[in-house]
Amino acid sequence: MAVDLVVDHASETYSEALMISLAATPFPHRHLLGIEDLSADEITALLDLSDTYVDLNRRPEKKLGRLRGRTQINLFFETSTRTKTSFELAGKRLGADVINMSVEGSAIKKGETLIDTAMTLNAMQPDVMVIRHSDSGAADLLSQKVNGSVINAGDGSHAHPTQALLDALTIRRRLGQLQGLTVAICGDILHSRVARSNIQLLGKMGALVRVVAPPTLLPAAVDRLGVEVHHDMVSGLKNVDIVMMLRLQLERMKGAFVPSIREYYRYYGLDRDKLAHAKPDALIMHPGPMNRGVEIDTEVADDIHRSVIREQVEMGVAVRMACLDALVHRTLERPAEAASQ
Numbered sequence: 001m002a003v004d005l006v007v008d009h010a011s012e013t014y015s016e017a018l019m020i021s022l023a024a025t026p027f028p029h030r031h032l033l034g035i036e037d038l039s040a041d042e043i044t045a046l047l048d049l050s051d052t053y054v055d056l057n058r059r060p061e062k063k064l065g066r067l068r069g070r071t072q073i074n075l076f077f078e079t080s081t082r083t084k085t086s087f088e089l090a091g092k093r094l095g096a097d098v099i100n101m102s103v104e105g106s107a108i109k110k111g112e113t114l115i116d117t118a119m120t121l122n123a124m125q126p127d128v129m130v131i132r133h134s135d136s137g138a139a140d141l142l143s144q145k146v147n148g149s150v151i152n153a154g155d156g157s158h159a160h161p162t163q164a165l166l167d168a169l170t171i172r173r174r175l176g177q178l179q180g181l182t183v184a185i186c187g188d189i190l191h192s193r194v195a196r197s198n199i200q201l202l203g204k205m206g207a208l209v210r211v212v213a214p215p216t217l218l219p220a221a222v223d224r225l226g227v228e229v230h231h232d233m234v235s236g237l238k239n240v241d242i243v244m245m246l247r248l249q250l251e252r253m254k255g256a257f258v259p260s261i262r263e264y265y266r267y268y269g270l271d272r273d274k275l276a277h278a279k280p281d282a283l284i285m286h287p288g289p290m291n292r293g294v295e296i297d298t299e300v301a302d303d304i305h306r307s308v309i310r311e312q313v314e315m316g317v318a319v320r321m322a323c324l325d326a327l328v329h330r331t332l333e334r335p336a337e338a339a340s341q
């Protein structure tokens with residue numbers, strides 16, 4: 001990468017040095033609501049820019065002025081650890097003023113609707129609103145009401161685009177590319193926005209996606225998603241490059257979808273025996289939060305050679321910086337050598 005990272009002065013100087021060798025490509029999107037809005041080239045460019053931010057985040061001095069003077073509101077109607085923290089860090093590292101709103105401390109508890117809240121916050125002129133909500137379509141609705149950009153940080157079981165981007169970045173940095181890989185997404189596909197966004201992104205980038213789950217945890221029209229469907233881990237994991245495990249999204253389940261947690265772990269929990277069916281160097285991923293002993297065994301989750309679960313968290317900050325940068329500037333300033341390809 002032709003980016004000069006050896007600058008030890010004030011952040012502004014560093015900012016200029018970092019971006020000087022980047023060539024801009026247009027990013028004609030106001031919002032990031034789902035992966036379907038992005039082309040394969042735009043995804044590649046976002047990942048290239050994210051790589052630059054990974055380098056920045058590993059330096060002692062992590063701050064740029066790219067979003068100086070801009071206001072970012074994080075509006076989280078559902079609990080979140082990783083996503084909320086990383087959006088906050090991402091905005092701050094780019095120099096934005098970041099406000100965190102959570103339902104507990106807001107008028108939502110007093111009965112204000114999503115739209116009323118959105119209009120109130122919109123009146124304060126935020127440049128970006130990051131929203132997480134339990135209803136599918138909430139981010140889209142918000143985007144129709146506000147003047148700034150909206151980023152979907154997870155809406156119901158619908159979409160979680162920045163998670164799919166950070167997963168892609170993690171894979172690309174480990175294995176070099178996404179094209180031609182086989183990825184098994186295992187567990188509660190039915191309720192998972194992570195699965196939906198990953199299926200779209202990986203498909204666009206030329207990876208083969210398998211879903212592995214009991215029939216009760218698959219959506220009705222799963223064959224229309226362009227994936228291979230497996231009901232058992234032995235056939236599902238056979239020769240895959242990536243094993244992506246999902247949490248049982250109990251908060252979205254109305255009724256019993258699995259006979260018992262013990263039974264589920266026995267048939268679908270990732271342990272050494274099941275992992276042995278994947279390629280010998282297959283990577284283990286999980287978006288978090290993990291339920292050890294439910295969908296994944298502790299030994300496998302903590303395997304320093306195979307598990308990239310912590311790396312996913314690190315990539316999350318960089319990817320969210322790239323998304324904020326791209327939406328606010330409507331361009332992707334990516335490394336010169338990538339732009340010339």
Ligand code: NCD
Pocket residue numbers: 082083154160163193194246247249287288289
């Ligand atoms: C996921 C989410 O919230 O959709 N987590 C995350 O963003 N890191 C997955 C989950 O909650 O299981």
